[in-house]
Amino acid sequence: MKKAIDLSQYGIVYIGYPIWHSKAPRIMYTFIESQEWGWTQIIPFCTSSETDIGDSAILLKNLGHGGEWKEGKRFAENATKSDVETWISSL
Numbered sequence: 594m595k596k597a598i599d600l601s602q603y604g605i606v607y608i609g610y611p612i613w614h615s616k617a618p619r620i621m622y623t624f625i626e627s628q629e630w631g632w633t634q635i636i637p638f639c640t641s642s643e644t645d646i647g648d649s650a651i652l653l654k655n656l657g658h659g660g661e662w663k664e665g666k667r668f669a670e671n672a673t674k675s676d677v678e679t680w681i682s683s684l
């Protein structure tokens with residue numbers, strides 16, 4: 594089946610999502626599971642009221658086919674694009 598998104602040309606992919614009930618939304622798990630990640634670096638980040646990224650990122654990683662998962666980051670729910678850009682620049 595042809596994938597809607599071909600990620601094979603990317604070296605690093607940032608996966609951003611809101612926390613719902615302490616996890617990533619189900620569609621994120623479906624997306625992660627649908628790809629062959631190979632050696633792509635995957636850097637997760639989330640927004641939430643208070644829940645840290647921990648469990649959601651571990652569950653995503655466990656479902657993924659390959660990929661080099663890096664430590665992720667949680668942002669407050671009112672985080673701005675600039676907050677995320679500043680973090681990415683610091684990596």
Ligand SMILES: Cc1cc2nc3c(=O)[nH]c(=O)nc-3n(C[C@H](O)[C@H](O)[C@H](O)COP(=O)(O)O)c2cc1C
Binds near residue numbers: 615671
């Ligand atoms: C259905 C639902 C469940 C949520 N569950 C949590 C949660 O378990 N922990 C938490 O800290 N925030 C929770 N939140 C708050 C969201 O993470 C927060 O509103 C979101 O990250 C903001 O991003 P958005 O503006 O893109 O929705 C929940 C929000 C919704 C709508």
